[in-house]
Each structure stands twice: as C-alpha cells, then as structure tokens.
Amino acid sequence: MQLQQQALLRQKLLVLGSLAIGSLLYLVARVGSLDRLQPTCPLDGGLRPPDAGQIPLRSLQFKRGLLLHELRKGNATPEHVRLQQRLVQQLPRAIIIGVRKGGTRALLEMLNLHPAVVKASQEIHFFDNDQNYARGIDWYRGKMPFSFPHQITIEKSPAYFITEEVPERIFKMNSSIKLLVIVREPTTRAVSDYTQVLEGKERKNKTYHKFEELAVDGATCEVNTKYKAVRTSIYTKHLERWLNFFPAEQFHVVDGDRLIADPLPELQLVERFLDLPARISQYNLYFNATRGFYCLRFNVVFNKCLAGSKGRTHPDVDAAVVDKLQRFFHPFNRKFYQITGRTFNWP
Numbered sequence: 001m002q003l004q005q006q007a008l009l010r011q012k013l014l015v016l017g018s019l020a021i022g023s024l025l026y027l028v029a030r031v032g033s034l035d036r037l038q039p040t041c042p043l044d045g046g047l048r049p050p051d052a053g054q055i056p057l058r059s060l061q062f063k064r065g066l067l068l069h070e071l072r073k074g075n076a077t078p079e080h081v082r083l084q085q086r087l088v089q090q091l092p093r094a095i096i097i098g099v100r101k102g103g104t105r106a107l108l109e110m111l112n113l114h115p116a117v118v119k120a121s122q123e124i125h126f127f128d129n130d131q132n133y134a135r136g137i138d139w140y141r142g143k144m145p146f147s148f149p150h151q152i153t154i155e156k157s158p159a160y161f162i163t164e165e166v167p168e169r170i171f172k173m174n175s176s177i178k179l180l181v182i183v184r185e186p187t188t189r190a191v192s193d194y195t196q197v198l199e200g201k202e203r204k205n206k207t208y209h210k211f212e213e214l215a216v217d218g219a220t221c222e223v224n225t226k227y228k229a230v231r232t233s234i235y236t237k238h239l240e241r242w243l244n245f246f247p248a249e250q251f252h253v254v255d256g257d258r259l260i261a262d263p264l265p266e267l268q269l270v271e272r273f274l275d276l277p278a279r280i281s282q283y284n285l286y287f288n289a290t291r292g293f294y295c296l297r298f299n300v301v302f303n304k305c306l307a308g309s310k311g312r313t314h315p316d317v318d319a320a321v322v323d324k325l326q327r328f329f330h331p332f333n334r335k336f337y338q339i340t341g342r343t344f345n346w347p
C-alpha cells in the first residue's frame with residue numbers, strides 16, 4: 001500500500017515537474033521568439049519608427065512643443081527658461097511660393113515632419129498684400145513660429161507665385177532664399193481652382209457659371225486667358241518673371257501629382273534641395289483609404305490627415321473643353337520643362 005502511494009506520489013511529482021519544465025521552456029522560447037520578432041515585426045502599416053539616429057533632432061522639436069506648452073501653463077523650470085532663451089523667430093529660409101491648388105498645404109505639412117523644419121502654420125500673405133508689406137519685415141518675423149537656431153522656418157502663400165510685386169520684395173529680404181514651386185497638370189489644377197470657388201459660392205447659396213463657360217470664350221470659342229484659373233496654370237509666364245530676380249538653381253519644382261500618389265520620393269528631393277539630412281521616411285506617411293490620400297504620422301501617438309477642404313470632388317468637365325485646354329497649355333508646358341529641367345507626363 002505504502003509502496004503504491006509512493007509510486008503515485010513519484011508519478012505526480014514527475015507530471016508536475018515536466019509541466020513546470022515545459023512551461024519554463026515555453027516561456028524561454030516565447031521570449032526568445034519575441035526578441036527575434038520585434039525588430040522586424042511590422043507595426044501598423046508594415047513599417048518601423050525612425051531609427052535611433054533620428055531621435056535627437058526629433059526630440060528637440062518635441063521639446064519645443066512641450067516647452068511652449070509648459071511656458072503657456074506658467075510651469076517654467078530653470079531648464080525650460082534655459083531652452084526658451086534659445087528659441088527665436090526666424091525669417092523663412094525657404095518659401096513655398098505656389099502654385100495655388102498645386103498641393104502647397106500637403107507639401108508644407110509633410111516637410112514639417114522633418115525635425116529640422118518648422119512651418120509657419122498660417123498663410124502670411126506678407127509679400128502679396130500691400131497692407132501687410134507696409135507693416136515691415138519685423139511684423140513678418142513676428143508672424144513666424146519659435147524655433148531653435150539650427151532649424152529652418154518655411155512658410156507657404158500660393159498667391160506669391162502669380163503676384164507681380166512679390167519676386168522683387170522677396171529678393172530684397174533675402175536674395176539667396178530657396179524657392180519651392182509645386183505644380184500639377186495645368187488643366188486639373190484649373191478645375192481644382194474652379195471647384196474651390198464654386199464651393200464658396202454654393203456655401204453662400206449663390207449660383208455660379210459652369211467651368212466650361214469660364215474657361216472658353218463664348219464669342220471666339222478660344223481659351224479664355226482672362227480667366228484667372230487658366231492664367232495661373234500658365235506656369236512658365238509666372239516663372240519667367242521670377243527668373244528676372246533669382247537664378248534657376250534657387251528654385252525647386254515639386255510634382256504635385258506625384259506628391260499625391262507617392263509622396264516620399266518628392267519629399268526626398270526637397271530634403272536634398274534644402275541641404276537637409278534625409279529624415280522623412282515611409283514610416284511618416286501612410287495611405288488613408290477613406291480620405292483617398294496619404295496622411296502624416298509624426299510618432300506612435302500623433303498622426304493627422306489634411307482637412308476636408310483638400311481633395312474636393314471635381315465636377316465633370318466637357319471632354320472637348322479639357323482637350324482644348326490641354327492643347328492650349330501644351331506649348332507653355334514645354335517651355336516650363338526647358339526652364340526648370342524637369343519634364344512631366346502632361347498631355
């Protein structure tokens with residue numbers, strides 16, 4: 001009996017022991033597999049956060065946000081004060097001068113993902129608005145965000161590209177400034193421009209002309225070059241005015257259609273143009289199927305898409321009018337390619 005009990009106990013101990021060893025082995029294997037998996041395991045969207053080499057600059061930008069938050073709350077410590085003393089409002093070292101509806105907002109927001117870039121959130125309209133311009137350069141500087149000296153400020157005001165006085169005024173501020181121009185296929189851009197105005201009219205319950213009526217002169221059946229949406233899309237005409245003040249090397253042309261479809265390569269070209277280290281990665285950009293656009297990911301907790309005013313549905317335009325406009329823009333486009341050294345797949 002005693003022997004039987006002893007054998008039973010031995011059996012129990014054996015089972016318990018093997019269970020314990022099994023669990024231990026399982027845990028070791030799991031931890032090991034996690035260790036192996038984690039570095040390559042895809043996060044949301046199959047991408048990993050920027051590597052450690054990117055952290056110092058980004059944390060500086062993050063610190064700036066935190067710092068301003070603490071200062072606003074009145075919680076400043078001596079460290080906050082020391083950092084605050086390093087913050088300055090800097091004039092832009094690069095400006096997105098246009099083109100309206102080219103994707104200027106998306107470009108600015110995406111560049112702002114770079115730790116060394118700080119955006120001016122609002123369109124300042126300093127150089128194209130006589131009243132603002134009369135307020136002087138210190139007024140303009142006062143509109144700029146606070147940044148650390150190693151960071152560069154970028155502002156965007158799409159009206160700059162087409163406003164006559166602007167190139168000279170910007171040249172007087174900084175003759176070596178870098179200028180970014182983002183363009184889209186000219187007819188699509190014109191329709192986008194029209195769609196924005198149409199929406200404004202509809203919001204006020206006003207009726208508005210059809211795009212076709214505005215873009216084509218009813219009397220001559222020619223393209224209506226007095227229509228602003230058409231004029232703005234004659235990129236070469238505007239650029240030629242700018243070239244009276246700045247050499248071609250100071251401009252970088254961004255392909256707005258490509259920025260929509262596949263933004264990273266366009267952003268990398270801009271980083272190079274601005275002499276910035278390549279820091280924007282695919283991790284920072286993810287496609288949002290609901291919006292139909294790429295959105296921005298700053299870090300694991302903070303991401304955002306552009307406002308709903310971007311990406312409006314365009315009205316259907318008569319194919320004959322589209323064709324007429326494309327033929328009209330064609331020679332101007334060719335000239336634009338020659339001047340900028342960048343060719344687009346426009347018709």
Ligand SMILES: Nc1ncnc2c1ncn2[C@@H]1O[C@H](COP(=O)(O)OS(=O)(=O)O)[C@@H](OP(=O)(O)O)[C@H]1O
Binds near residue numbers: 099101105158
């Ligand atoms: N990522 C992303 N998200 C949303 N929208 C994007 C994006 N990238 C480019 N775009 C295109 O930007 C177009 C608006 O251009 P702008 O910002 O230059 O417009 S504005 O001149 O400032 O009003 C807007 O044009 P429409 O689609 O015609 O509305 C968008 O197509």
